[in-house]
Amino acid sequence: MKIIPPHYEHVERWTFGSTDEEADKLIELIVLGIKTATCSLYEPDNIPEKGDAFVIIGADSEPACSVEITDVLVTTFLKVDEAHARAEGEGDLTLAYWQKVTREFFEEFGLFSFDMKLICLRFKLLEVFKDA
Template sequence: MKPENYFTQAKQVLGLPGSTPLQSAYQFGAEADALAALVLAGKKTATASARDLYGVDEPLPQAGAYDVILNASNEPVCVTHTDAVEVQSFLAVSADHAFREGEGDRSLAYWRQVHEAFFEAEYAEAGKQFDPATARIVLESFHVVYPV
């Protein structure tokens, strides 16, 4: 099922107005299936992306918006509602945020190790250099609203 159709189905079940927009449909990269499972289990309620890699015409995520989480086959898994969005430096990301990302042992040390490697690769792909001291990170908090 296409993400748009899945979201239309979710809006009907949730009683949302038909005009409610879908912010995006995305997967969590190479770990798409495992991380989508953490979202469904309620263990992953946050994510992070590199502010510096958003395009000029690519808007930042917005609190109050809805997203469709996809598995590795780009099939819809669930709909989330974005509770909060903030931009912080990589080194200012909190232990609480790392815990809510739900990965590994959920520690800040684990989060930094995994995300530093992830962001280094992402920046390199964009022809940029990742610097933990200056990188700005978009932190999103969310919860699953469909399936309920």
């Protein structure tokens, strides 16, 4: 069980990736400072704001760490740039890799299109939660 400070009790929880293995790998990249960005499908009523904090959940459904949003950009799939792809911290850090895996992810759910709107988020690590 993880020790989580009381001020995170009501903070929204996020899971990255589509498998347990991927979720834990992405948490590792966050903790190492390699992954400092993510993106999600644009939902106009659910856009995080700069300064919002989130608790990241691992494959074991335990809170692993917390992050704070530092930048928010609404854009389309084709307008995401190399800098954002690199900040996502995955694969070979190229835009081509990001486009491939992001396209595959959204295609799994029947949501992909080249002009789809995305919310691109930059974040910083706030805290890593320790085991009790």
